[in-house]
Amino acid sequence: MTRVNELLRIRELLQRRRREILTVSLGTHRELDALKEQEKDPEYEEGAQSELADYTLSSLVEAQRREIMLIDAALRRMDENVFGECVDCGTEIPLERLEAMPFAIRCEEDATSHELETRGGRMAMPSL
Numbered sequence: 001m002t003r004v005n006e007l008l009r010i011r012e013l014l015q016r017r018r019r020e021i022l023t024v025s026l027g028t029h030r031e032l033d034a035l036k037e038q039e040k041d042p043e044y045e046e047g048a049q050s051e052l053a054d055y056t057l058s059s060l061v062e063a064q065r066r067e068i069m070l071i072d073a074a075l076r077r078m079d080e081n082v083f084g085e086c087v088d089c090g091t092e093i094p095l096e097r098l099e100a101m102p103f104a105i106r107c108e109e110d111a112t113s114h115e116l117e118t119r120g121g122r123m124a125m126p127s128l
Helices: 003-039 047-079 095-100 108-118
Strands: none
Touching: 003 047, 003 095
């Protein structure tokens, strides 16, 4: 399969993932709204559980929002014909990396360098 075909396949995967997130996000918002409605009930005594559920659902909504932003950015790069190019060195990011991390904007070498610089230089421990 050619690189162009592989990139089209990745686009389809990103679009499918975006639809899935939006569907799940609607359910999450409904659950969050229902939880807030329960809090209005004067007999609702489980305040700590309610706060934990609210925090958990809010965190999930935020993670979904961030993933949608990453997907949209990747799709924009595809539309601009720069998807799969390292933003630092301009080389092609290997398909294996893009399949595993379709939001990748750097080749592995530049991503490692960027992370080390961000975390405090060469003495910093890289993340897993």
